[in-house]
Amino acid sequence: MADLRSERPAGPMAPMLLPWLTGLGTGMVFLHFVQKLLFPYFWDDFCFLLKVVLNGFRVKRYQQRGELVTVLDKFLIQAERHPRKPFIIYEGDTYTYQDVDRRSSRVAHVFLNHSSLKKGDTVALLMSNEPDFVHVWFGLAKLGCVVAFLNSNIRSASLLSCIRTCGPKALVVGADLIEAVEEILLELPKDVSVWGMKDCVPQGIISLKEKLSASSDKPVPRRHHLVSNLKTTCLYIFTSGTTGLPKAAVITQLQAIKSSAGLWAFGCTADDIVYTTLPLYHSAGALVGIGGCVELGATCVLRKKFSASQFWSDCKKYNVTVFQYIGELCRYLCKQPKMEGEKDHQVRLAIGNGIRSDVWRQFIDRFGNIKMCELYGATEGNICFMNHTGKIGAVGRTNFFYRLFFKFELIKYDFQKDEPMRNEQNWCSCVKKGEPGLLISRVNARSPFFGYAGPYKHTHKKLLFDVFKKGDVYFNTGDLMVQDQDFLYFWDRIGDTFRWKGENVATTEVAEVIGMLDFIQEANVYGVAVSGYEGKAGMASIILKPNKSLDLKAFYEQVVASLPAYACPRFLRIQEKMEMTGTFKLQKYQLVEDGFNPLKISDPLYLLDNVGKSYVPLTKELYDQIMLGEIKL
CATH class of the missing domain: 3.40.50.12780 (ANL, N-terminal domain)
Incomplete structure (x- = not known):
């Protein structure tokens, strides 16, 4: 018998359903249009905030289970799951997760066997961007040590201040920065051992590189770095903040995870x-x-x-x-x-x-x-x-x-x-x-x-x-x-900090360096806006001591020798007196507003000249060249 089902007339629901579906579709299109018009970022926000919530729940779940997972723990999990996956690529060389795990274990075993470091001790790390930065960081973390990252640009008094601030038991120095530590070696606290990532090191420094070659790369027992609270300190990262010398910001395990x-x-x-x-x-x-x-x-x-x-x-x-x-x-x-x-x-x-x-x-x-x-x-x-x-x-x-x-x-x-x-x-x-x-x-x-x-x-x-x-x-x-x-x-x-070349510059630190010169009576340091540049360029307004003359070469040598390149004042202004605030602070507001235009400022102005290794008078011609981008700061 022939199948006649295809020839049966549609039921009474079909004509009613079609307009309803059409209306639903029209409504969806309209709602989508309204959402795009009034709430264009709704779905972006929803997805992002969902991630924030999920991340918070994930941390809470770990805490409820008693599993306090740190960044180091996550690294060890990755090294176990994907040992041969590239983790760091540096100057053409590839370091897998397993390589970094083993090398960092070598670092940990060196300090376990050749130092008195214990869980909770602080170790300062002065190193440029290189794989060994991560090896030493993770190796010390495997021992439960707090690692203090030192800015590799700072020198002399600033470097010494940072080391003293974080109170380390040891200092690890990269091969290219050993000379910077040599300058302050005798001034370091007596209980700080210094380790250099170099075979041949000066007297008073221990060769970490030499000991690594004979060290074990076996896993370090987890008890050494197990944490009981995610709010315990794991790092110190230095920031210039708003006043004074660099300060060691406390970074907890929770902050690192976030x-x-x-x-x-x-x-x-x-x-x-x-x-x-x-x-x-x-x-x-x-x-x-x-x-x-x-x-x-x-x-x-x-x-x-x-x-x-x-x-x-x-x-x-x-x-x-x-x-x-x-x-x-x-x-x-x-x-x-x-x-x-x-x-x-x-x-x-x-x-x-x-x-x-x-x-x-x-x-x-x-x-x-x-x-x-x-x-x-x-x-x-x-x-x-x-x-x-x-x-x-x-x-x-x-x-x-x-x-x-x-x-x-x-x-x-x-x-x-x-x-x-x-x-x-x-x-x-x-x-x-x-x-x-x-x-x-x-x-x-x-x-x-x-x-x-x-x-x-x-x-x-x-x-x-x-x-x-x-x-x-x-x-x-x-x-x-x-x-x-x-x-x-x-x-x-605001305040006593400005940003230049991607770095925060503490004006009081720069002023202290300038104040060491015997012809300077007062120094006021601030940032000024320069067309075409991010942040603000450093400028120092100074008052000379009575019967003293300005030595521009000595000024240049002082700031270049004592400060990172980004902190050296680009401009210099000589004043006879300085305005004070009601709380006896040096007034910066008007100086910032004045900028460095020689047509608007009657005081003598000077420009940093790295070629001539001095400061030179800031003329209208030089000012115009800066504003046109012909002179690079």
Whole structure:
């Protein structure tokens, strides 16, 4: 019998269902249009915040199970799961996860067998970007030691101060930095043993490299680094902060874990190859970069120093898919001569901070559709922002949902007094949308501030008390921000710090170095804006002692010998007297406003001249050349 089912008339539901489905489809399209129009970042926000929640739950789950997993623990898991996967690529050499595990174990066994180091002791690490930085860091972590990352650019008094601040039992020095330690060797505390990553070392230094060749690479028992609380200190990372010499910011295991999730939060995976030229002594290079690769099981291409001319060659050579940046890095790349095939690479993401809007646009126009993932966060801070949307110029989102996770305010700031404004009742008040305000973050159990090593006064200076009500405490970021309805934008830095060449410069440190000269009576150091440059260039205003004359060559030799290159003042101004604030601080506000224009300033002005190894008079011609970009600072 023939099958007549196909010839049966449709049931009564079919005509009714068709208009309903059509209406549903139309409604979905309309809702999608409304969402795109009114809430264009809804799904981006949803996915990102879901990751934040999941990461928090994951840490909580580990804690509830009694499994306190650290960055080191995650590295050991990766080394066990993927022993032969490349972890670090450096100058053409590949170091697998297993290689780094074994080499770091050798480091641990050297200190187990040839030193009195014990769990909880601090060891200072002075080393450039190289695989042994990671080997020594992880090796000491395997012993449960706290590792203090020292800035490889600092010298003499600043270096000695940093070492004394963190109170180490030992100091490990890279082969290329041993001379810097030799200069202060006799001034180091007597109980600090010095280890050099070199076969032949000066008297008073132990050769770590020699002992490594005979050391065991067997796994180190986990009991040595097992932690009972994620809020225990694992690192000290030095930051110039807002006053004085560099301070050792306390980095807990929990902070390290959170920072290492940054690459993952921006969408990186285990298949990514991450290019890191940022210094490992900073949190961006060490925690976001190395720690981020550990979190993912990804590969890090490490370079000793950033090279604008070699950047894209390296990216192509190593099939880089993600790179870390600071604003200056991107600007340098944009300043390079244009070449064919600049978009011929596999880079899809760039993760970092401090890129100007104009450089951002120029960068993606020139080098291709690379998503710039801007983030904001102080090393020691209790708040961070991540611009996961790619909105040009913004450091992060500020909508209602974000405020559920990140408690912050932008308060009014008195630029003349250089302090937060307070009303008649002594309370601070928030700025309006679109106005610059000081970014502060609430300190509580969920967002703690762990402060600095050493005297409590350093930690106390970074906190604001009784801000909106009696008893409340806020972390003072020292940064001025502007917000609109949806995004947060960096505006400027305040206080005694400015940023130049991607580094924070503490003005008091520079002033102290200048004040050592016998012809200087007073030195006031500050940053001035220079067209076409990120951050602010250093400028020193000085008063000469009576009956003393200015020695420009001696001034040059003093700052170059005692300060990192980025901290040396580019400009010099000679004054007869200096204005003071009501609290007897040197007035900087007007000096910053004056800048370095010789047509507006009657005082003698000078410019740093590295070729002539001195300072030279800043003429109108030189000023014009700087403004046109013909003279590089």
